[in-house]
Amino acid sequence: MEPRQSSPASPLLEVSGLGIELDTHRGPARAVRDVGFSLAQGETLGLIGESGSGKSLTAMALMGLLPQGARTQGSVRLAGQELLTLSDAQMCRIRGQRIGMIFQEPMTALNPVHTIGAQVAEPLRLHKGLSARHAREAALELLHRVGIPQPAQRIDAYPHQFSGGQRQRITIAMALACQPDLLIADEPTTALDVTVQQQILDLIADLVDERGMSLILISHDLGVISQNVDRMLVMYGGMVVESGSTEQVFQHMAHPYTRGLLAARPHMASAGGAHKARLSTIAGTVPELADLPEGCPFAGRCGFTADPCWSERPAAREPQAGHRVRCLREEAMAAAPPGLAGAQA
Incomplete structure (x- = not known):
C-alpha cells in the first residue's frame, strides 16, 4: 500500500511546546518534552519509538486522558480550539465526536x-x-x-x-x-498475527481515505510506519528527535536513534542461507524518566555520545526543508556507515 499524498489544507491539529510532567516514586519527572507538530485534514502521521518514549502519553494528552495528577504545558489546538484548558465535561464532548481512538488491546x-x-x-x-x-x-x-x-x-x-x-x-x-475529524490508532495490531495485522491496517487506511479523516498511527514498527503514513515523528525520552515526510526520514536518517531502530529490524536475508548475521541492537535500555539526562535523551546509549550531549539540549535543525533533527553529533554520525549509528552488532 503506497502512502497517500498529504493535503494542502490548513492544519486540523496544532501541537506546540507540549510538555507532560508525572509524579513517580522518585519525584516529579518530565515524560514528554517540547513536542510540536501539525496535522492537516486528511493527512496521516506516524509516531514511532520504543516503549517509554512518550508516544502513547502524547496521544493521551490529545484525548484528555492523562493519568491523575499529570501536569501539562504548551498548546494543543483542534480546529483552532485549545484542548488543554477544557474541563472533563467539555473533553467528553470532543472524545468520540471529534477525536476517535483505537486502543492496542481491544x-x-x-x-x-x-x-x-x-x-x-x-x-x-x-x-x-x-x-x-x-x-x-x-x-x-x-x-x-x-x-x-x-x-x-x-x-x-x-x-x-x-x-x-x-x-x-x-x-x-x-x-x-x-x-470524527481525527483518528488515533495506538499500536492497533500489537496482539494480532501478521496476516490479521495487515488486514486491520488496510481497513484503517481504507476508512481514513473514505471518510477524509486525519490519522495518527502509533507504532514501534518502522515497517508499519513506512507503508501507512505521509509524515513521521521519531520519539525518544519524551522528545521528538527526528521528523519529516516518511520518504525524507527513510532516505536520509539523520539521528542515531532512527538509524539504530532501522538496523535492529530483522531482515529476510538474515533468516537463512550460508551467512547468518547477528541482529543489531541498540545498546542499553530506555532509562527511567527520572534518569533522563538534561541534554539529549539518547546520550549514553548512542555510540557517538560526547560530553556536551549529557547537558546541552540539541536544537532542532533542518538538513532539508521539512526534515528536522535534534543531534549535536551530526558530523560524526554522518561520516559513519548507516548500520553502525546508534546500534551494536
Whole structure:
C-alpha cells in the first residue's frame, strides 16, 4: 500500500511546546518534552519509538486522558480550539465526536458485560442523539463496514465470543461511529498475527481515505510506519528527535536513534542461507524518566555520545526543508556507515 499524498489544507491539529510532567516514586519527572507538530485534514502521521518514549502519553494528552495528577504545558489546538484548558465535561464532548481512538488491546477497550451492538451504538446515542432503534441500525451498518461476518446475527453477542482480530474491528467501528475529524490508532495490531495485522491496517487506511479523516498511527514498527503514513515523528525520552515526510526520514536518517531502530529490524536475508548475521541492537535500555539526562535523551546509549550531549539540549535543525533533527553529533554520525549509528552488532 503506497502512502497517500498529504493535503494542502490548513492544519486540523496544532501541537506546540507540549510538555507532560508525572509524579513517580522518585519525584516529579518530565515524560514528554517540547513536542510540536501539525496535522492537516486528511493527512496521516506516524509516531514511532520504543516503549517509554512518550508516544502513547502524547496521544493521551490529545484525548484528555492523562493519568491523575499529570501536569501539562504548551498548546494543543483542534480546529483552532485549545484542548488543554477544557474541563472533563467539555473533553467528553470532543472524545468520540471529534477525536476517535483505537486502543492496542481491544479486550480492555470493550466492556465484557455489554453486547457489541450496545457498545458501538453508545457514542451515537450520546453524541448524535439518535434513538435506540436508529443507533442500532447505524451500529449494524458499521459492523458490516468493518468486516464483522453476519453482523445482523452477531450484534447481540459479547466481546468474548469474537476473535482478537474481530474485537479490534469492533473497536474501530466504535471509534468511527460519530465520523470524527481525527483518528488515533495506538499500536492497533500489537496482539494480532501478521496476516490479521495487515488486514486491520488496510481497513484503517481504507476508512481514513473514505471518510477524509486525519490519522495518527502509533507504532514501534518502522515497517508499519513506512507503508501507512505521509509524515513521521521519531520519539525518544519524551522528545521528538527526528521528523519529516516518511520518504525524507527513510532516505536520509539523520539521528542515531532512527538509524539504530532501522538496523535492529530483522531482515529476510538474515533468516537463512550460508551467512547468518547477528541482529543489531541498540545498546542499553530506555532509562527511567527520572534518569533522563538534561541534554539529549539518547546520550549514553548512542555510540557517538560526547560530553556536551549529557547537558546541552540539541536544537532542532533542518538538513532539508521539512526534515528536522535534534543531534549535536551530526558530523560524526554522518561520516559513519548507516548500520553502525546508534546500534551494536
